[in-house]
Amino acid sequence: MRKSRFSEEQMVKILREADRAPVVEVAKKHGVSEQTVYAWRKKYGALEATDVKHLRSLQRENERLKKMLAERDLAIEIMKEINAKKW
Numbered sequence: 703m704r705k706s707r708f709s710e711e712q713m714v715k716i717l718r719e720a721d722r723a724p725v726v727e728v729a730k731k732h733g734v735s736e737q738t739v740y741a742w743r744k745k746y747g748a749l750e751a752t753d754v755k756h757l758r759s760l761q762r763e764n765e766r767l768k769k770m771l772a773e774r775d776l777a778i779e780i781m782k783e784i785n786a787k788k789w
Contacts, residue, residue, distance in 0.1 A: 708732075708734075710754045711754055711755065714742075714746050714751045714753075714754050715751060716728060716732055716734075716739065717743055717746060718750075720739055720743070725740070
């Protein structure tokens with residue numbers, strides 16, 4: 703996936719600016735298309751910059767927990783295979 707030149711916090715700040723001023727002017731000021739602003743609005747909607755930071759930290763935590771669960775499940779499967787063998 704292509705990395706945006708704007709951080710998520712910057713996108714939200716631009717959206718809040720677009721709420722106060724016409725989208726065309728805001729898009730031109732920041733060098734993005736109107737469609738980009740509308741796509742950001744669809745993705746980030748009514749979020750504030752602090753909400754985006756919190757959401758990102760929750761996503762990182764969720765990834766970490768999923769990885770731990772997968773490792774634990776793998777360990778359980780290995781133990782089952784070891785116990786199933788007849789020595």
